[in-house]
Amino acid sequence: MSERTLPPAAGLRTHYIGALDESLLDRDVSVCGWVARIREHGEHLVFVDVRDHTGTVQCVMDGRGSLHTEAAVRIEGQVARRPEGTENTDLATGAIELRVQHAEVLGDADPLPLPLDEHAEVEETTRLRWRYLDLRRARMQRNLRARAATNAAIRRAMEAQGFVEVETPLLWTPTPEGAREFLVPSRTQPGSVYSLPQSPQIAKQLLMIGGVDRYYQIARCLRDEDLRADRQFEFTQLDLEASFVTQEDVRSFVSAAIREVIRSVRGVDDVPIGTITWHEAMTRWGSDKPDRRFGMELVDVTEAVRDSGARALAADYVTALVVAEPLSRSRLDELTQRARSAGAKGLAWFRVESRTPLEIASPLAKAMTPAALEALVERTGAEVGDTILVVADRFEVACTALGTIRLALGRHLADPDALDVFWVIDFPLFEGVDDEGHLVSAHHPFTMPHADDMDLLEREPLRVRSQSYDLVMNGWELGSGSIRIHRPDLQAQIFGLLGLDEQAAADRFGFLLDAFRFGPPPHGGFAFGIDRLVALLLGEETIREVIAFPKTQSGQDPMTGAPKPVDDGVLAALGLEARRRELRSGTR
Amino acid sequence: MSERTLPPAAGLRTHYIGALDESLLDRDVSVCGWVARIREHGEHLVFVDVRDHTGTVQCVMDGRGSLHTEAAVRIEGQVARRPEGTENTDLATGAIELRVQHAEVLGDADPLPLPLDEHAEVEETTRLRWRYLDLRRARMQRNLRARAATNAAIRRAMEAQGFVEVETPLLWTPTPEGAREFLVPSRTQPGSVYSLPQSPQIAKQLLMIGGVDRYYQIARCLRDEDLRADRQFEFTQLDLEASFVTQEDVRSFVSAAIREVIRSVRGVDDVPIGTITWHEAMTRWGSDKPDRRFGMELVDVTEAVRDSGARALAADYVTALVVAEPLSRSRLDELTQRARSAGAKGLAWFRVESRTPLEIASPLAKAMTPAALEALVERTGAEVGDTILVVADRFEVACTALGTIRLALGRHLADPDALDVFWVIDFPLFEGVDDEGHLVSAHHPFTMPHADDMDLLEREPLRVRSQSYDLVMNGWELGSGSIRIHRPDLQAQIFGLLGLDEQAAADRFGFLLDAFRFGPPPHGGFAFGIDRLVALLLGEETIREVIAFPKTQSGQDPMTGAPKPVDDGVLAALGLEARRRELRSGTR
Incomplete structure (x- = not known):
C-alpha cells in the first residue's frame, strides 16, 4: 500500500511497534503483540522478536521466563541503539532494540498446529481450519x-x-x-x-x-x-x-x-482506462475480456484466403495467429484439441519454410492456390520459421477459439506487475437463437439496445448492439453494466423477441414491470x-x-x-x- | 443535514434543480425530474412544478402537452426572475422560474395508487406495497x-x-x-x-x-x-x-x-457524552437506559421508612417519586397495575395535605409512625399538593417498577429536539439465579468481570460487576459492549458458575474456545x-x-x-x- 499511517496507540501500549525508531532512543515505551521468535544467546541473554501488524522489534531480555512462541505479550522497555554490526536492515526497526524492563504474558500459547513462517508450504485446508492463526501472517x-x-x-x-x-x-x-x-x-x-x-x-x-x-x-x-x-x-x-x-x-x-x-x-x-468495442476485442485478441499485456494479436485473413481452394478455410470468418516459436506435432495436436473445445471445427497450421520462393509446410498447402498462400503470409507478416495458426468458422467461434490458443501460448509473456484496465463496449444485444427459434439475451433482458440500431431490432436482431459495457483488467472481467430499458413498449418488444409472453414476464419480473408504469427515469448502472x-x-x-x-x-x-x-x-x-x-x- | 452539497450534474441535465438560483438568470439550462404539480392558468399558460431530490422548480409552459403528474421529464428552459409579487419564499428556488423551451417526457406515468403529498395519511402497508413511489417523498x-x-x-x-x-x-x-x-x-x-x-x-x-x-x-x-x-x-x-x-x-x-x-x-x-454507573441509573431514574431529558428523579427512601410500621414498606429497598400533579383514584389504580406488571408487589401513595402540621392522605398513613411519615416527606422534598409514589421491593424490582411509572407520567415532558447521550457502566455480571441454582449471565458468558471484584466471584457473585457498557440515547439503548474474557482458566470458572460443563461449552463455543489456546490478546468491543x-x-x-x-x-x-x-x-x-x-x- 502506498499509504502507511499508524493508528494512534491506546490502551496497554504506548507505541505500535512500527513506530519505534531512533527518534525514541532512551525512551521507555510499552508495546503489545505476539512472540514471533525466541533466540537464546549463552546462559542468560535472550532475544525475543515481538510482532504486531505494524512491524517486529527485537527485545533483549535476561532469560526467557515463561515466554512461548505466539503468546500475546506486553513488553515494557527502553529503546536502545543496536550494537554496531548487529543492525538488521531487513527490518524497519532494525537499527534499534528494546531493553526489556518488564515482560508480561497476556495470553499464553500452546504449540501451534501450523507454521506461520511466510515461506512454509501449508495445505490450504489446514490454513482455513486455523484461519485465525493464518491471519497473523504478514501477507x-x-x-x-x-x-x-x-x-x-x-x-x-x-x-x-x-x-x-x-x-x-x-x-x-x-x-x-x-x-x-x-x-x-x-x-x-x-x-x-x-x-x-x-x-x-x-x-x-x-x-x-x-x-x-x-x-x-x-x-x-x-x-x-x-x-x-x-x-x-x-x-x-x-x-x-x-x-x-x-x-x-x-x-x-x-x-x-x-x-x-x-x-x-x-x-x-x-x-489510463481506454475503451474498445467488442468487435475490436474479438478481432484482435479473440476474447471479450482480452489480456492485452502481451502482443500476439490475431489477424483477419478472411479476404486473403477467400477462394483459396481449401474447403477447411471456407467460412464466414478466418482468423490467424503468427507464432514465432517452433511447434511440435504433439503441441499442434493439443492446440487443435483446444480449438475444438472452444467450439471450432479445427485448427489449420502453416509453417513458413522459405520466403522466396515461398515454401509452406501444411496439410492444406497442396489444396490451396499459390496466391492464397502468398496472401496469407503477406497479410500476417509471418517470417521464415514462423507458424501461422488459422481458424475458420463463424466470427465469434473463430475468434474465441484462436483467442484461447493465444492465451495458452502467450500468457506467460504478460508482465505480472502491469495493470491494463479498459472498457469493452458495443456488445451484441443477443448472443444467438435458442432451439425454439427465440433470441437469447447476451446480458439480461432489461439491457437497452444501441440507439443507432433500433431499426435493426426486427430486421436483423443479431446485428443489434446493446448499451452494455464490461470493465476488464489484465484479462479478467471485473464487472459489467448497462443502460436499462425504461420504456414499457420497448420492453414488451424485447420480451417478444425473447419468446417471453406477457404472463411469463409478469411471473418473473412482475413488480418491477409494474413500477415502470409510474414515471420511470432513464437509468443505467454497473457492478464489479x-x-x-x-x-x-x-x-x-x-x-x-x-x-x-x-x-x-x-x-x-x-x-x-x-x-x-x-x-x-x-x-x-x-x-x-x-x-x-x-x-x-x-x-x- | 448540516451539509448540503450538490453532486456534479451529468448526463441529460446541466443542473440539479437545487442549484438553480438568480446567479443563473437568462442562462439556458436543462433539468431532469418528476412532474410534481400542474396548474393551468387561462387557456395556454401552464405552471409545472418539476422536482428532483435537490429541490423543486416552477416551469412556465405554453400548454401542458402530454405531461402527467409524476412522469419523468427533461426540461430545457431559460432561468428567469419571477414576476414581482409571485416569488415563493417557501421554495429555495422561489425567486426564479424556468421559461420552458422544450419539455420531453422520458417516462410516462399512469395515475398513482397513493398520494405523495407529505401530509396525506396513507396506511403503511400501502406505502410499503408501492415503496418505490413512497421513496419519492421529500421525507x-x-x-x-x-x-x-x-x-x-x-x-x-x-x-x-x-x-x-x-x-x-x-x-x-x-x-x-x-x-x-x-x-x-x-x-x-x-x-x-x-x-x-x-x-x-x-x-x-x-x-x-x-x-x-x-x-x-x-x-x-x-x-x-x-x-x-x-x-x-x-x-x-x-x-x-x-x-x-x-x-x-x-x-x-x-x-x-x-x-x-x-x-x-x-x-x-x-x-457531551457522560458516564454513569448502572447503580446510579437505577437509583435516580429506575432504568438501565434512562430518559434523562426530563426530571422527576427517584429518591432512595429506604432509611427514611425503615421501621415505619407499615409492612408494605418493609423491603430491601424503598424508592419514591414525587408527582406534582393531582392523581385521581383511577389513575393511581392504573399506575399500581403498571408497577405490578413490572414485577413489584404494589405501589404505595402519600398525598401531602398540609405541611405544618403534617397531614398525609394515604392508605398506609395510619399504620405508620409520624416519624417515618415526616422522614419520607423530608427526604423527598414533597410539598403540599404533591403525591409521593413509593415502591418497596428488591433493589432492581423496586427501581424498575417506579422507573416505568416515571416514564408513563413524565415522558411527554422530554424535549423532542434534545439529545442526551451517555454511557452506563458497571453492570452486574450476573442477572440472577435460574431454577437449577445456576447463575445467569447479564450480557454474554464471555464478559470480563470487573478487575476489582474478582475475589467476589465465588463468595458473592451477584455483587460482581462486569466490564460491560451500554450506550444510551434519549432513553433508548443504542448498543452494548464489553471487555471479553481471554483467559481459558477464568472462562472455565465462569462456565462453572453458569452451570455449563466442559462438553456443553465445547458444543456451543467449540472453535472459539479452541482459539483461546493460542495467544489470545486481551480485547473488547461494541455494537450499536x-x-x-x-x-x-x-x-x-x-x-x-x-x-x-x-x-x-x-x-x-x-x-x-x-x-x-x-x-x-x-x-x-x-x-x-x-x-x-x-x-x-x-x-x-
Missing part, C-alpha cells in the same frame, strides 16, 4: 488491509460523485425457478421462503424509480453455484445505478472509482466484484487470499464446520422435514 | 440520505482511529439450539444448513486472535425474532472490536463515532444499531422510516410478496420436503 494482514483500503477508496470516489449509499434487503423474494439462489425458510409462514439476493439488480432499479438518482452500495451477494472456478458462495460487489445518464456517464463514474482504488492500493495515479479486484491488485492467485474467512472449493468452512446437519425439531418449526428415504437410497 | 429522500451520511460519518471516525474494515461471512455455522437464527439449506450437502449471523460476535473475536488489532464493520445482522417491538428481521449495526485495550478505550472509540454522526446529521459539534440511531436523530417513530425496503411487522414485504411458497422440486434439491400432514391438520 494476510497486508491483504485484509488492502481490501479495506479498496472499499474506502471506492466509497470516497462514489460519494464525491454524489452517489448515496442505500442498503437493500438480504431477505428478498424467490424467483419462480429458484435456480442458484440460496433460500431462507420462514418461521412465521412455514413452507414459505425468502431468497438471498444474487445481486441487488431489481432493488436498485426500484431505487431509481424512487428518485434516489445516484445509488451505490458495497453489497454482499450470494449465489449457490459451482465453486470450482475460484468463486465463493458469497461475494462482495460495488453496485451502482444512476438516473438521467448515458452509458458514458456510468463508465466515467466507475473509472473514477477504479482509479481511486489503484491510487490507494498500488500507488499509481491516474491510470471486489474480491477479484483486490486479488488482481495484490497479485494473489485466488480470491480466498483476500477474504478473512472463506469457504473451501466445496463450500465448507473447516474452521466452524459449516454447513451442519440440523435437528428435526428445528426443521419442523420451519414447516420442513428431511427427505430421509431418498437420502438413504443415495438419490440426490 | 424519505431526507431519511435515506441521512442514513448514508451516518454510515459515512461512522466510517470516517473509525478509520481515523486505525480501525480496519473486515467483512465477515453471512453463511455462518448454526448453533446447536438454532433459536432465533435464520437457516440456509445447503445444496451441496443436502440436509445440512448454514445460519445467517445474529451478529459477527465470534468472527470478530477470532479476528482479534488473528492479530487484526482494531476491526470494524457496518454489518448486516439477521435475527428471527418477534417483530412487534419495532424490530426488523435484518438490521444494521456498527460492529467493532479492539485488542490490548481497556473499556475506557473502547468507549472513547465509540464516542468519537457517535460525535461524528451527530455532527454530520444534526450539525451539533462535540456533543444504526437503524435506531438514525430514527432517533431524525425524530422518526419507527425504524421502518429509515430503511429503504423494510418488512412489515409480520415479516412480509408487500412489494415483492416475500416470503413465498416454493416448489417441491426446489426443496428436494436441498434434501427437504414440506411437512404437509401437520400443516393440513393445523399443527404448527
